[in-house]
Amino acid sequence: MTKKAPFVVGLTGGIGSGKSAVADLFASHGVPVVDTDQIARDLTVAGGAAMADIVAAFGPQFALADGSLDRAAMRARVFGDEAERQRLNAILHPRINAESRRQIAASCGPYVLLVVPLLFETGGYADLCQRTLAVDCPEWMQVARVTARSGLAADQVRAIMTAQMPRDARLAQADDIVDNSGSLSSLALAVAEKHHDYLTLAAA
Numbered sequence: 751m752t753k754k755a756p757f758v759v760g761l762t763g764g765i766g767s768g769k770s771a772v773a774d775l776f777a778s779h780g781v782p783v784v785d786t787d788q789i790a791r792d793l794t795v796a797g798g799a800a801m802a803d804i805v806a807a808f809g810p811q812f813a814l815a816d817g818s819l820d821r822a823a824m825r826a827r828v829f830g831d832e833a834e835r836q837r838l839n840a841i842l843h844p845r846i847n848a849e850s851r852r853q854i855a856a857s858c859g860p861y862v863l864l865v866v867p868l869l870f871e872t873g874g875y876a877d878l879c880q881r882t883l884a885v886d887c888p889e890w891m892q893v894a895r896v897t898a899r900s901g902l903a904a905d906q907v908r909a910i911m912t913a914q915m916p917r918d919a920r921l922a923q924a925d926d927i928v929d930n931s932g933s934l935s936s937l938a939l940a941v942a943e944k945h946h947d948y949l950t951l952a953a954a
């Protein structure tokens with residue numbers, strides 16, 4: 751007997767909007783999570799499946815001494831240069847998409863949460879997701895949260911935001927929205943509500 755395709759909720763949001771925080775909350779309800787940022791990281795560790803193509807396209811200076819991707823150097827190269835970002839995307843996105851499908855097919859749970867920062871920008875996910883959820887907060891809050899979390903300067907965060915879909919367009923395209931402009935405890939309540947909705951939808 752063939753396994754029934756799982757119900758998939760695609761989670762998206764701009765940099766620092768709270769995708770990981772939301773994904774952790776869904777996971778705490780027992781929902782399996784497939785995370786494309788993590789898949790991209792796995793592809794670019796030392797010996798990772800994308801490293802040979804990245805070095806061939808960008809040069810050996812983008813690999814650290816241990817053979818893994820120099821993430822800071824690549825960040826500086828691709829955000830602000832659209833052609834270079836597309837070059838990296840062309841190497842990584844087909845592999846990320848294929849691995850996402852493999853992990854979804856192997857998942858067990860009432861439904862699967864698929865986290866994709868570029869869900870609407872990148873083709874190849876529409877047929878996979880029965881429902882889409884955007885996590886949202888004001889742009890100034892995205893910048894503040896990312897600069898507090900990492901060593902990135904506000905300008906670097908804004909350069910990454912420029913490479914992503916504008917907030918309004920993302921909100922217009924998503925089926926559902928979760929507001930993350932308040933506390934983490936109010937986010938937990940909002941996610942619990944959405945989880946309840948998705949259990950009902952997935953069972954229908």
Ligand SMILES: CC(C)(COP(=O)(O)OP(=O)(O)OC[C@H]1O[C@@H](n2cnc3c(N)ncnc32)[C@H](O)[C@@H]1O)[C@@H](O)C(=O)NCCC(=O)NCCS
Nearest residue numbers: 764765786787790821824825839842866867868910913914
């Ligand atoms: C450029 C890289 C090396 C920078 O690494 P770094 O550790 O600084 O960032 P990290 O991977 O944690 O990503 C942070 C956020 O940046 C944004 N982002 C990442 N890649 C992209 C991209 N190609 N275009 C627009 N935004 C992006 C997302 O909001 C993501 O959540 C890395 O982001 C990367 O390999 N990107 C290409 C893969 C990709 O497109 N990932 C997104 C999955 S759809």
Ligand SMILES: Nc1ncnc2c1ncn2[C@@H]1O[C@H](COP(=O)(O)OP(=O)(O)OP(=O)(O)O)[C@@H](O)[C@H]1O
Nearest residue numbers: 764765766767768769770771895899930932933934
């Ligand atoms: N409601 C909140 N209140 C306070 N801090 C928050 C809240 N939500 C998220 N954060 C913090 O803001 C930062 C960004 O959140 P998170 O990492 O979940 O975003 P993300 O969308 O996954 O980011 P990225 O696009 O970089 O992968 C983290 O340090 C997180 O702990």
